[in-house]
Amino acid sequence: MEKKLAVIRPAISDSEQEKIVLAAHDAGYTPVFLDPKNVSESDYMDAEIIYGEGAAAKKAAAESDVLRWLCASFAGVDAFCRPGAFRNESTLLTNSAGAYGVSLAEHAIMMALMMMRRMPVFEEGIRNRRWLPPMPQDSIKNSVITLLGTGDVGSCLARRLRGFEPAKIIGVCRSGRCREPAFDEIFATDRLKEVLGETDLLIMSLPATVQTKHILNEEMLSAMHPGAYVVNVGRGNTIDEKALSAALNEKRLAGAALDVMETEPLPEDSPLWDTPNLILTPHVAGNLTVDYTRNRNTEMFCEDLLRYAKGQPLLHLVDRTAGY
Amino acid sequence: MEKKLAVIRPAISDSEQEKIVLAAHDAGYTPVFLDPKNVSESDYMDAEIIYGEGAAAKKAAAESDVLRWLCASFAGVDAFCRPGAFRNESTLLTNSAGAYGVSLAEHAIMMALMMMRRMPVFEEGIRNRRWLPPMPQDSIKNSVITLLGTGDVGSCLARRLRGFEPAKIIGVCRSGRCREPAFDEIFATDRLKEVLGETDLLIMSLPATVQTKHILNEEMLSAMHPGAYVVNVGRGNTIDEKALSAALNEKRLAGAALDVMETEPLPEDSPLWDTPNLILTPHVAGNLTVDYTRNRNTEMFCEDLLRYAKGQPLLHLVDRTAGY
Structure with missing residues (x-):
């Protein structure tokens, strides 16, 4: 044969x-x-x-x-x-x-910077030929970054974010162990809530499993401070989208950026389309x-x-x- | 007194x-x-x-x-x-x-990634609630990056871009000398044209002087390849905007992103508003x-x-x- x-x-x-x-x-x-x-x-x-x-x-x-x-x-x-x-x-x-780690990391850093630097507001101004004045911006420098997922994507992210001089880079994963030296600290997932309390920028790159489903839920979101940002380039169902949308609508988060959603393409009636301070991309962070x-x-x-x-x-x- | x-x-x-x-x-x-x-x-x-x-x-x-x-x-x-x-x-x-180096470097990297990852196209899709399919994207990884200007901004950029694993980072400055170890090579400005021939991503952070006026002119642009990108976070008059606009219109460049222009706010009749593959921001890369x-x-x-x-x-x- x-x-x-x-x-x-x-x-x-x-x-x-x-x-x-x-x-x-x-x-x-x-x-x-x-x-x-x-x-x-x-x-x-x-x-x-x-x-x-x-x-x-x-x-x-x-x-x-x-x-x-x-x-x-x-x-x-x-x-x-x-x-x-x-x-x-x-x-x-x-x-x-x-x-895919290289591409996903570049996409996640781009989206984090776009939120921190108020890019959607300036872009809207430019589309309308309006020259907006400067407004408060955040920076990766001196930020506490948490990478939820420390595999290829998380490690690629940690190595790239190092040069931006963050306050620290925390990795969170199932085992609480990771060999990548670009992380300052590594915690097991059961410490996530505590870690989120000090997080300025959370980037998620988790696979879809029974354990990761809706891992970022209302309880976890409520542990975050109102100046914090969330990026997800992993799998859509790791975030409870209703809880995220509520947190953004109520200004309990400064912004979020999602390349992945629970249902893709995003349904026409999804509340995410109209959620403020939310950047969406159509699952293009990691493709061939x-x-x-x-x-x-x-x-x-x-x-x-x-x-x-x-x-x-x-x-x-x-x-x-x-x-x- | x-x-x-x-x-x-x-x-x-x-x-x-x-x-x-x-x-x-x-x-x-x-x-x-x-x-x-x-x-x-x-x-x-x-x-x-x-x-x-x-x-x-x-x-x-x-x-x-x-x-x-x-x-x-x-x-x-x-x-x-x-x-x-x-x-x-x-x-x-x-x-x-x-x-300002930290802020300008973050802005420049954000704009470079937005161009390479076709972000304006995906954003337009999302605004119209259209879920666009993946399309060819470029990456900082393995790119030849030239930083025109190796002062605080150029050095902040080189240190941040290092982690993205570019093919190399070339610095170009007046003296041809720079102590920042994150550069792979440093050339004096009289070698600019030669350096541009191998450049995939050019980021400019020059002061406005007699020597730097329109330093990126038609001659220099014509040395660049059609897949290359230009970012300017320095001073607007270091680029000949007419030549840049022509290069973009004729697809002799893949994209450009400007935070600074020759006249600011950008005049209503500026051809830059309608130039394709051009990202503009209203001089907000470095403010207080x-x-x-x-x-x-x-x-x-x-x-x-x-x-x-x-x-x-x-x-x-x-x-x-x-x-x-």
């Missing part, structure tokens, strides 16, 4: 394709390259390995009995960790967490739109492909019980 | 006022605190020292014969370096360059609107006040021939 590898990934460049062809050859596989938006079942249902995304990846997981390894070209694999997501429970699942992200994504798959062929443990294996 | 110090500065906090009162007492001066927007000539024309800004500072420089030291609470003192700006040519002139900037500004004046009283050389003296 031919050993088939189906690559169902958007925005793949010639040089990435070449890398995959070479790695596949070394590993003994014949790759086919498919467009995730225009692919028919017969092209991938016989593949032993799938690297990619979209409805095809989901369908293959749920229905294929020859699929032995699915490498998701994205990071948020919560949907693939639910019971029944795979026809064959022993199919290996890896993801591409580690490729930045050269570095695409190349790193490809490299990570190729690394694991060679390991798979040799029977070695995969580097980017998802812990399906944890959900990430 | 009473030794009078007039403080004509906006947004002065109680703690700053207290610092100035203490330093003035030690130096043997009686400070008066005046509102730059509502001050009468008789309040400051008899002052030996003025710390501040606005029309009053200009008038005192031009007309007072008792003024011995003017400390400008801003950085761009070009208007005070012109012949005739001072009635008494021996009046000392200091400025507050060094207080950020706590850190205000406090540092006050500290710098107090340092020099004590030195002035002891007859020591002032730390923040302006080189009136150079213009900064």
